[in-house]
Amino acid sequence: MTRLSLRARLFLLLMAPLIVVTITVTFARFLVAERMSEELYDNTLLVVALTISRDVVLSEGDVLTEELLDELTNALGDPVYYRITGPGGSFVTGYSDPPPLPQAAASISGTPVFYDSVSLGQDVRAVVLREFISEPQFGGWVTVEVWQNVSQRAALSRKLVTQSLMLLGSILLTASLILWFGIQLGLKPVFDLREAIEARTPDDLRPIRRWVPRELRPLVDATNSLFGRLSSAISLRDAFISDAAHQVRNPIAAIQSQAEAAMTAPSEAQLRERIAHVAASARATGRLTNQLLSIERVRGRTLRALSEDTDLVALIAGLTRAFAETQLKREINVAFEVLGTPRSVRADPVMIEELLGNLFDNAAKYGLRAGGELSVVLAFSDSDVVLTVRDDGPGIPPDLQERVFDRFFRSDLDQTRGCGLGLSIVADVAKAHGGSAICADTAKGAEFRVRLLV
DSSP states (O other): OTTSOHHHHHHHHHHHHHHHHHHHHHHHHHHHHHHHHHHHHHHHHHHHHHHHHHHHHHTTTOOOOHHHHHHHHHHHSSOEEEEEEOGGGOEEEEOSOOOOOOGGGGGOOSSOEEEEEEETTEEEEEEEEEEEEOOSSSOEEEEEEEEEESHHHHHHHHHHHHHHHHHHHHHHHHHHHHHHHHHHHHTHHHHHHHHHHHTSOTTOOOOOOSOOOGGGHHHHHHHHHHHHHHHHHHHHHHHHHHHHHHHHHHHHHHHHHHHHHHHTOSSHHHHHHHHHHHHHHHHHHHHHHHHHHHHHHHHHSOHHHHOEEEOHHHHHHHHHHHHHHHTTTTTOEEEEEEESOOOOEEEOHHHHHHHHHHHHHHIIIIIOOTTOEEEEEEEEOSSEEEEEEEEOSSOOOGGGTTGGGSTTOOSSOOTTSOOSOHHHHHHHHHHHTTOEEEEEOOSSSOEEEEEEEO
8 A cells, every 4th residue: 555646545545444334234234134034934924824724724624725825826936835733743734745843843832933944955944833723623733834945035135135235336336436536626736736846947946835725734834945955055056166166267277378388488497397387286276176076075975874983082093193194204293182081972984084184284284384283182071072183383363263164265375275175174074963163262373173963
């Protein structure tokens, strides 16, 4: 039933009880028809027994007239057989091979006893009646036995049941048609809503304003909310693509002009110098491309699906050690400290590496000087983990401490030192982990604090 349409599900859910009720009523009707047929024929069979008894008495034990037998047969539909025995079990008249008499019926006087039996290989219904007759010839208790085939009473039961089935079947069919068209009409607002959404163009994310039944209002509200989020996301993506295209266009134009200048260099020394400029511009463009890809990777990863129990101490210690090795030539002192009680946290290790890598890269380009210092502090608390990266460089002016997290923002005009995306990636990763990133105001150098919720 999970693969059926909503229309079919509603139809089956409504029809199933009707079908069960129809089957139940049909079975009950069958039982009532059988009981009604049995009572009708039993009463008739008793009347026949009394009639035969009176007729035999009047004819002084002679057989029934053919006219009476024909009338009984025509009235009942099946042949009627009888036998009469006088006092002491003496045979008076009738047929000599009656169905076996029940043992209980032999001692009952004045009360008719009905029973089912078999006579000459056919199912019969019989009645036995013992009466006291005060006649000279039949003085005493006389036993009258009458039996008849049950084919007509079975036919009557079948007829009654068939009529009931036809009546209930027509009612069921009518109800099913009414239900089907009723469901079609009731679901029309849903189909109209579907057609309205399908008629929209891919860039039409306006809220749905059409009238819908009260039951569909939560669905429409949820859809409008989704449209709103999609519109905001598309606007941000368009703005990002526009900024990225602008940022990539400038270094590509510089590479092109520098390459053309290298082709006209008058000497080998100038050629090498111009080629060096081309290489520097290519490296800056490569860095820009890599950071654009990093931003998309942060946006595209599903944190819940990729989070795992992560040992932040081991992860950050390894990254800090690797960075320190790259700064040995510049004699930069890199320190790592852990505060609080370390524990495993749910995080995306790939994104944590991206975050810390951009913080280190930002410090190396803008904050650290030869012989400088860089400290990395990882502080654990009950509700969060705070990562602090502090250098002893020139620092960041207070009026720029919030803007440094904007995409493509740079505090200087040197295109070769960065593209203004590193700290934006840091902020996106922190937000994806339920936290935040800030640039703290310090007396010396720059300090970045990244808070991750655990």
